[in-house]
Amino acid sequence: MYSCYECNEVINGQFTTANGRSFHPQCFKCESCKCNLTNFFTHNGRFLCSNCFSEAALPRCSNCNKVTKIGENYMTVNGKVLHRECFRCEGPCQSPINGRFFSIRSKNVCQNCYSKYGDDFEKFLKKEEPVEPKKEAEIKPMINRVPIYF
Ligand SMILES: [Zn+2]
Ligand SMILES: [Zn+2]
Ligand SMILES: [Zn+2]
Ligand SMILES: [Zn+2]
Incomplete structure (x- = not known):
């Protein structure tokens, strides 16, 4: 007889085991978001779904600051972690x-x-310069101006 690690009730029928512990399938939940676990990851002794595991354990992209998810294409450049498309x-x-x-x-x-x-x-590099309203060019008559020659 097994009892469920989560609810302590006896398990009849199907159960899930993880790291030597037994759970009712519906009691085997992500310890962070409480979603039902099918695939799980362990991080610091906690059972986590892939999303929560990514959030907790995986490096963040230094460009968009989002976590690099499992299976996502990312790379390390000069010690910085980047999504492929963020590079x-x-x-x-x-x-x-x-x-x-x-x-x-x-x-x-x-x-x-x-x-x-x-x-x-x-x-x-393109700088975001404020757009200045265009001034009308001042046209002055050239009368009375003496050209200077060097
Ligand atoms: Zn249970
Ligand atoms: Zn989760
Ligand atoms: Zn990114
Ligand atoms: Zn370029």
Whole structure:
């Protein structure tokens, strides 16, 4: 006879065992979000569903700050964890990097930008400048002006 680790009632019929403990199938729950566990992960002795395990144990993407989920494509670049799609060129194109890239002053620049702009790529980064209303050009008559020659 087994008794359920969660509710202490005797288990008749189906049960789930995990780490030497027995549970009614409906009592085997994620210890964080309380969802019913089918696949489980253990973290610090707790049974967790894959989402809660990801939240608790997996590294966060340094770009979007979301956790990198199990099975999700992520990579480590210069010690930073990044989703595959969050690994973007920090040069002017800002698009996801596929293939070769260059690390310049701890910024990652795609091959394309690097061959176009070289080490000065930062000068070509789009800055969000406030849009100034265009002034009408002042046109002054050139009368009475003497050209100066050197
Ligand atoms: Zn139970
Ligand atoms: Zn959970
Ligand atoms: Zn990300
Ligand atoms: Zn680029």
